[in-house]
Amino acid sequence: MILLTKYSVVVNKRLCKGCGICVDICPRRALVMDGVCSETGYRNPVLTGECIGCKICMWYCPDQAIVVVER
Ligand code: SF4
Numbered sequence: 001m002i003l004l005t006k007y008s009v010v011v012n013k014r015l016c017k018g019c020g021i022c023v024d025i026c027p028r029r030a031l032v033m034d035g036v037c038s039e040t041g042y043r044n045p046v047l048t049g050e051c052i053g054c055k056i057c058m059w060y061c062p063d064q065a066i067v068v069v070e071r
């Protein structure tokens with residue numbers, strides 16, 4: 001299903017360490033951890049809900065691995 005929301009997130013899989021902080025802190029519960037690991041061996045967050053563009057995930061990511069973008 002494609003979500004036609006105004007905002008989305010881009011995850012840099014080379015930087016993401018799969019800590020899950022972004023998933024836990026998102027006020028909309030819009031992120032979930034992917035079920036499979038990327039090439040780095042970590043699971044990465046994916047957007048499955050409505051992102052409101054608050055950028056909290058971006059600010060709290062310890063590895064600066066997630067960026068909020070406007071579609
Ligand atoms: S920008 Fe806000 S709503 Fe969107 S994924 Fe990040 S924390 Fe969630």
Ligand code: SF4
Pocket residue numbers: 011015016017018019020021022023044045060061062063064065066
């Ligand atoms: S907070 Fe950053 S490092 Fe942690 S899972 Fe999210 S994107 Fe990856």
